[in-house]
Amino acid sequence: MKSVRSMVLVSSDPISMERGAEQVYANLKTEIETLGLSDEISLTMIGDVGRHDALPFVIIYPEATIYGPVKPENAQHLVEEHLYKGRVVHELQASHKELTGKIAWVNARKGTLPAEQRIVLQRVGIIDPENIEEYIINDGYQALGKVLSEMSPRDVIEEVKASGLRGRGGAGFPTGLKWGFVSGTPAKKKYVICNGDESEPGTFKDRLILEGDPHSIIEAMSIAAYAVGANEGFIYIRGEYMLAQERLKKAIKQAYEYGILGEKIFGSDFNFDIHVHSGAGAYICGEETALIESIEGKRGEPRARPPYPTTHGLWGKPTLVNNVETLANIPAILRNGGKWYRNFGTRSSPGTKVYTILGNVNVTGLIEVPMGITLREVIAIYAKGMKRDVSFKVAQTGGSSGSIIPASLQDTPMDFDSFQNAGVSLGSGALLICDENTCVLDLAKVLQNFFKKESCGKCNPCRIGNERAYQILENISQGTGTMQDLDDLAMISKNLFELSNCGLGQTAGSPIRDILNHYRAEVEAHIRLKVCPSGVCPMSGKRL
Amino acid sequence: MTSKNEKDRLIIEAIDSAIDHFGDSREELIPILNHVNRKLGYLPSEALEEISNRLKSSRSQLFSVASFYHMLSTKPRGKHVIQFCESAPCHIVGGREVWQALKEAVNLEENETSPDGKWSLITTSCLGLCGVGPVIVIDDDAYGNVTPEQIKDILAKYSD
Numbered sequence: 001m002k003s004v005r006s007m008v009l010v011s012s013d014p015i016s017m018e019r020g021a022e023q024v025y026a027n028l029k030t031e032i033e034t035l036g037l038s039d040e041i042s043l044t045m046i047g048d049v050g051r052h053d054a055l056p057f058v059i060i061y062p063e064a065t066i067y068g069p070v071k072p073e074n075a076q077h078l079v080e081e082h083l084y085k086g087r088v089v090h091e092l093q094a095s096h097k098e099l100t101g102k103i104a105w106v107n108a109r110k111g112t113l114p115a116e117q118r119i120v121l122q123r124v125g126i127i128d129p130e131n132i133e134e135y136i137i138n139d140g141y142q143a144l145g146k147v148l149s150e151m152s153p154r155d156v157i158e159e160v161k162a163s164g165l166r167g168r169g170g171a172g173f174p175t176g177l178k179w180g181f182v183s184g185t186p187a188k189k190k191y192v193i194c195n196g197d198e199s200e201p202g203t204f205k206d207r208l209i210l211e212g213d214p215h216s217i218i219e220a221m222s223i224a225a226y227a228v229g230a231n232e233g234f235i236y237i238r239g240e241y242m243l244a245q246e247r248l249k250k251a252i253k254q255a256y257e258y259g260i261l262g263e264k265i266f267g268s269d270f271n272f273d274i275h276v277h278s279g280a281g282a283y284i285c286g287e288e289t290a291l292i293e294s295i296e297g298k299r300g301e302p303r304a305r306p307p308y309p310t311t312h313g314l315w316g317k318p319t320l321v322n323n324v325e326t327l328a329n330i331p332a333i334l335r336n337g338g339k340w341y342r343n344f345g346t347r348s349s350p351g352t353k354v355y356t357i358l359g360n361v362n363v364t365g366l367i368e369v370p371m372g373i374t375l376r377e378v379i380a381i382y383a384k385g386m387k388r389d390v391s392f393k394v395a396q397t398g399g400s401s402g403s404i405i406p407a408s409l410q411d412t413p414m415d416f417d418s419f420q421n422a423g424v425s426l427g428s429g430a431l432l433i434c435d436e437n438t439c440v441l442d443l444a445k446v447l448q449n450f451f452k453k454e455s456c457g458k459c460n461p462c463r464i465g466n467e468r469a470y471q472i473l474e475n476i477s478q479g480t481g482t483m484q485d486l487d488d489l490a491m492i493s494k495n496l497f498e499l500s501n502c503g504l505g506q507t508a509g510s511p512i513r514d515i516l517n518h519y520r521a522e523v524e525a526h527i528r529l530k531v532c533p534s535g536v537c538p539m540s541g542k543r544l
Numbered sequence: 545m546t547s548k549n550e551k552d553r554l555i556i557e558a559i560d561s562a563i564d565h566f567g568d569s570r571e572e573l574i575p576i577l578n579h580v581n582r583k584l585g586y587l588p589s590e591a592l593e594e595i596s597n598r599l600k601s602s603r604s605q606l607f608s609v610a611s612f613y614h615m616l617s618t619k620p621r622g623k624h625v626i627q628f629c630e631s632a633p634c635h636i637v638g639g640r641e642v643w644q645a646l647k648e649a650v651n652l653e654e655n656e657t658s659p660d661g662k663w664s665l666i667t668t669s670c671l672g673l674c675g676v677g678p679v680i681v682i683d684d685d686a687y688g689n690v691t692p693e694q695i696k697d698i699l700a701k702y703s704d
Contacts, residue, residue, distance in 0.1 A: 198672060199669065199670060199672075200670070201631035201632050201633055201669060201670035201674070202631070202632065202633040202670065202674045203670070203672070203674075204672040204673070204674060204675070207672050238672075239578065239613075239615045240615075240671055240672065241672065242684075277574075277575075278574070278575060278578060279574075279613075279615075280574050280577070280578050280613035280614070280615045280616055281613045281614030281615030281616070282612065282613050282614060283669055294574065295571075296571060297570055297571045297572065297573035297574055297609070298609060299608055299609055299612040300612065300613070356674060356675065358633040358637075358674050358675065358677070359633065359636055359637065360636065360637065364674075364675045364676075365675050366675070396632060399670070400631070400632070430633070430674070432632055432633050432636070434636050438636055443632060443635075443636065446630070446631070446632045446635045447632055449630065450630075450631055450632070450669055453669065454669060456612075
């Protein structure tokens with residue numbers, strides 16, 4: 001097969017045919033030939049794509065953009081804009097509502113996979129990240145231009161509030177509200193920080209955004225800075241992400257050359273500079289006050305809060321700290337409006353979420369789907385099922401500070417509030433999917449080991465609690481646990497949550513809390529019967 | 545064996561290039577330490593002393609920062625540093641077996657350096673390469689989907 005730049009598919013089920021799909025195909029063919037693109041674009045009539053409201057469809061890969069209903073007279077515009085100029089024709093795109101919830105599941109069973117909904121990742125993998133012009137062609141810096149020429153800072157914040165966007169770092173705090181806090185402080189000097197210290201085990205979404213679409217972060221930070229009244233920004237990227245750092249530095253240099261950073265941006269009175277700051281290997285620096293300490297050149301130990309960074313942040317000045325994925329949503333929201341953003345996801349958690357799929361499944365990787373999709377859908381549709389026909393036992397969300405999700409919760413919509421009501425957390429968007437051969441005690445031990453090593457040691461509940469919890473889990477796994485150990489674990493978990501200074505300590509007790517809630521029988525088998533039901537734990541009979 | 549003078553010269557060179565690049569303000573401490581650590585493989589106490597003079601900040605402060613971050617080391621490391629990811633995503637897809645094979649192949653325990661100075665074996669938290677776990681990183685080279693059988697072949701590439 002010869003390699004092509006784009007693949008165009010036209011639906012040809014009976015309904016599409018009745019509505020003129022054949023003429024759409026013929027017109028697309030003529031237009032592609034007229035523009036001399038026949039060698040680089042393939043055009044194919046395909047069968048039933050499983051959605052009947054907006055037929056006929058035209059689906060263009062690799063972007064997986066779905067247009068529908070497409071009429072024969074749309075063909076010329078579509079070819080010129082999408083295939084020739086590389087711009088998506090938004091007014092012809094099929095509505096998104098079918099891509100969520102049960103309908104996606106129904107489609108999967110029919111063997112027709114829904115495309116992902118990409119907002120944050122819309123350009124990742126499609127454009128050359130080292131070329132600012134490719135970003136600009138794909139709607140890049142449009143939102144910044146609009147903001148600086150037509151909107152007041154207050155308008156921008158209102159738009160972000162209207163979108164209902166919530167922080168994607170894990171806590172889910174409303175982004176517009178945070179912007180409002182920083183904007184409301186009457187200081188001359190303020191800072192904007194992009195938190196790219198992604199270190200949650202199993203999470204690499206921010207790395208792919210930074211590597212694949214660095215200009216979207218520059219644009220978003222500029223918009224944020226304009227909204228809150230800052231003129232200097234930092235992108236803190238974890239030390240291990242060398243490529244992301246290089247890409248950002250290159251992108252910043254290009255932005256200066258194009259007058260998009262620096263003084264009097266787009267002829268306005270707005271000035272903005274961005275610096276890249278590298279981490280040096282410390283999970284805790286993802287906590288915003290620890291990150292600020294680290295930028296100041298100190299140990300990354302979290303500060304006591306309040307005061308919050310929104311009033312006393314970097315060098316004591318009001319500082320806005322947002323996660324990479326949160327920021328990557330901003331340009332699209334300003335371009336299309338907050339109301340548009342609410343078309344995706346659920347009422348309490350609008351928009352999309354980027355997940356990393358990992359573990360004992362057939363397909364691992366990165367997806368961006370609307371908030372509110374269920375774990376069952378993710379496993380069946382995007383992960384293409386469990387490996388080797390074994391059944392799904394437990395998932396772990398959001399890296400180590402996420403929750404252990406038992407199979408019984410796999411039909412709970414994944415959004416901030418539904419998960420909170422079910423007593424679990426969405427965390428940072430890793431979905432570690434484990435099969436029946438996984439021992440939950442062993443899993444909890446690995447998670448606890450992570451916290452034991454990554455605790456910064458500043459406050460006692462975290463430094464001592466994690467060490468002690470790990471020892472107890474180790475003893476149980478060696479077959480020398482006692483029933484008293486379970487009470488001790490419950491107490492440590494409670495103390496970590498209530499007494500720790502920062503988010504790391506407060507969530508470090510969740511693995512043990514979760515296994516005691518959902519898998520107590522399995523844990524007790526290790527103690528009472530001295531047996532690991534999954535055959536994983538060593539059971540050497542040596543107590544530490 | 546590098547002589548004392550040779551070692552001093554290397555240290556001064558590394559610090560000069562770091563300060564050329566980042567300046568000598570206290571805020572740039574972490575990038576400077578990072579740079580010197582990469583050049584020398586670790587942060588010898590002579591280097592910390594010299595940096596503390598240049599940045600006009602106390603040695604205790606410098607040491608507290610240098611000992612906090614995982615990517616900085618105050619002890620000499622082997623010629624090749626093997627990092628093994630011990631986080632959950634790598635663990636449940638076969639990381640346990642890879643770790644056993646790795647320890648046996650280099651005959652070291654966690655955080656040890658071999659007597660001939662060739663290998664250091666360290667465990668690390670997630671490196672963000674979880675899509676291809678289990679993952680090990682040797683120096684700057686990452687290896688994904690590692691199986692215990694591959695360990696010998698991978699290590700053989702570092703024959704010097």
